[in-house]
Amino acid sequence: QLGLLARKCDEIKFRYMLETTSMINSINNWTMLITRLGKTSKVQSAGNNSVDYMSIGSAFFVSTPNTLLIEAFGNLLSPLTAFYVTPEPLIGARAVRVRGCLWIPSGKPAIDPWPASLVLVASAIGSSETTREISAIPPAITSSAAASNNYRSSKKVDDNYPDWFEDWLVGFAEGDGGFYVDHITKRFYFKIRQKNPQILYRIRGYFNFGSVFKSADDYYSFSVQARDHIFRLLSLFNGKLLLNKTNKQFLNNWVINYNCWYANEHGPFVYKGKPEYTSQTFFKNAWLCGFTDADGSLGFKLLSDNSRKNSGGKRLRVYWYIDQVDEIQSLTFIKDLLGFGRLEKKIPNSHQYPGTKIELARRLITDSVKNCITLRSYFDTYNPQTTKLRVRCIRWKRILGYFEDGDWKYRLDEIRHLINLNRDLE
Missing domain, CATH: 3.10.28.10 (Homing endonucleases)
Structure with missing residues (x-):
């Protein structure tokens, strides 16, 4: 079963799969072919406001009621976008997006006839489960492979990617x-x-x-x-x-x-299993940097400590950590490769996905300055690629430098300011 709806807007192409078991059973051998798609344009709405619209072509080859098409479009769009479809006739209709809704107006379209230059690849829903070409389809929207060729031809050649x-x-x-x-x-x-x-x-x-x-x-x-x-x-x-x-x-x-x-x-594909890392090879690979970009962080914080009179009653902590659910064995293996760190139970937060086994969530963390200095050398070689972690890493290295120089206690206001800036990155 395959339902494709594409919208060309600048260089971004959206392709969605229609994967609904109830739809498959209902349609069975019926065939739905969506043949035309208009460019995103501006049109005056009833309120005289300029809105974006998408033209949905009139050539639907269907043997099913319009309600089934409405349901198909709803399943196609709703799970993956902010759009939804209202129960209006689809055949010969125009689709207008107003405040995130896909509106199918009834009656005669008030807009010029749909352009014939853009044709959407047809999707056959039936026993063949194949995608058929029904007209002269431009390369930019025929398939994922064609879209990739388009990206390839437009890509600027640069050296902005490290060899790792x-x-x-x-x-x-x-x-x-x-x-x-x-x-x-x-x-x-x-x-x-x-x-x-x-x-x-x-x-x-x-x-x-x-x-x-x-x-x-x-x-x-x-x-x-x-x-x-x-x-x-x-x-x-x-x-x-x-x-x-x-x-x-x-x-x-x-x-x-x-x-x-x-x-x-x-030919057969041979599965190679896990990499055989050692402590030496692990630090010469960018895997940990990528994993920290995805499921980790690094930073610093000030803790109250009344025994430290010469530092305003504050203790400075620098840290690095990675999180994972139901991977205690893997986190323990990483800890052994690093030669430092400890495992803690992860505290759930507002970003936790529903259904996650939070009781199995663990955090591998170190807040030792010595260990963070070791990691600083690693991140000097394999620098974070996400903006968020890259900015945090720059600040983290600066604070480590203050700690090494012994003058962090004279920079408490600056450290507090950087802590607040890090919060803004969340």
Whole structure:
């Protein structure tokens, strides 16, 4: 089952999957072909306000009631965007987005006829489960592969990526990414979610494939699903994943299914397991930097200590930590590789996802100045790639310097100010 709806707005392309079991059972062998899509434009609404609109073409080849189409569009849009569909006839209608709603007005459209130049790739819902081309489709919107070629041709050549960026990405993906599979369509998916999309665009710029889109919960996702690109990611992550759960997900969702579906065509894929890190090799790899970018932090705080009269009754603490749920064994392994740190139970916060096993959440932390100085040397080599951690790291290194010089006690106002600035990054 496949339902694609694309909107071209600048360089961003949105492609959504319609994956609703009830819809599959209801439609069965019915075929729905969405054939045309208009450019995002400006139109005067009834209130004389300029709003964005999307043109939905009139050529629907359907054998089902309009209510079923309404339900299909609702399932297509609502889970992943702020749009929703009102129960109006779809055939021959225009779609107008007003304050985050996808409005399907009834009656004769008051806008010029839809442009014939933009055609959306047709999606066949039925026994064939194939995607068919029905007209002269521009390369920019035909498929994920075509979109990737478009990104590739427009990418500026630069040296803004360190040679260890892929190792960083492995750690980052183990914190905020996932390896997914659709057994019905035999498709693989890779996704990383972030609150700030900047790092996702950076990742997309490195690979020159994939897409970035915003979900209804205000999070952004970097998504890859084109087969050739997934095969490249298979090789990139194989043998480099450290956590138990990501290795299990990678093996069960990707490797095993790849060998079932594509081994005859491309040859078998050999799973390499976990990397064999030692204390020496671990510090010469960017994995920890990427994982800290995703599920960790570093910083400093002032604690009250009345015994320290010469420092205004304050004690300075610098720290670094990483968090993970149900990975006590992996965190213990990382602690042994580092040669320092301690495991603590993680305190739940407002950002905790529903259903997370918070009782199994642990934090690997060190607040030793000596250990943080060791980590400073590491982060000098493998500097954070997200804006948030990069800024925190700069301030963290400055405070470590004050501590080494012994004059931090004379800079309490500055330290308090930096602590407040770090809070603003949250």
